[in-house]
Amino acid sequence: MAEGDAEAGAAPFTDAARARLVAAYEACELADLARAAVPVGEHELNPDGTVGDPGVALADAARVLVAARRYVEAAAVFERLGGASWELLGEVLGVPAHTARARFATAEARFRKGLFFPAGAASEQGGSPCGVSWWRAHMAREPLEAALDLDDWVLRHQDGDSGLGTAPVSGGLTREL
Template identity: 40%
Template structure:
């Protein structure tokens, strides 16, 4: 059971990385002055909500209590408990079918978007560590 929980947590960490990627892209799309600010704000807010949901899911898999999570994110416990799970059906299917490939896709994203990224496996190393435990 503990091994499965650790594997699930590693996969959830990759899913969290994906939501962070989408959040970064939503925020970047809001930068041009010609952007529709209200539409951009909505996209960023939706991405933030999915990111928070992924963080909460990972924290629960790691064994954090609802009280710990609520205190960490600065929200009432009731609000944290009501956070839905991120809904990215196609990507979640890809992640379940081939977690290593999904993580490698995110490694590529980091190398293209993060200045000075020196680690070639910033996301997939989470799965690699799990495979050696």
């Protein structure tokens, strides 16, 4: 039980709820990285139309791709902890079940051992407000507080979405009985 949960007298989150929280975090980081790539910087293009700083746009896109892969991995772990079979994961991804298993079994095992993030993920920072390295440890240590932080993030980025309520992340997480 996390320290914050013990203080609140609440049961800890289920494994599936914690896995969903990790997926929410990865989606947050992916969204922030993608959003950062939209504006055209003042000095990105030279007056003659050439690229001002070659390689920067591609490096940004590569960070988005890495974040997208982490999000897919986190979603697969969530699905597995929620009871999905390797066959279902393979079907959704358009690959054979054994390919899905080969791709995600290690991530699932890592999660079940309490290692919520890919090895080296803490060093893969993309400048996202959700992406600071302490946040990953914070989420493992204080999942409710991390979920509340993600609630705030979602509410700040609603973009016209309605019906999310005041707890769009934390409100959907289930606890152990």
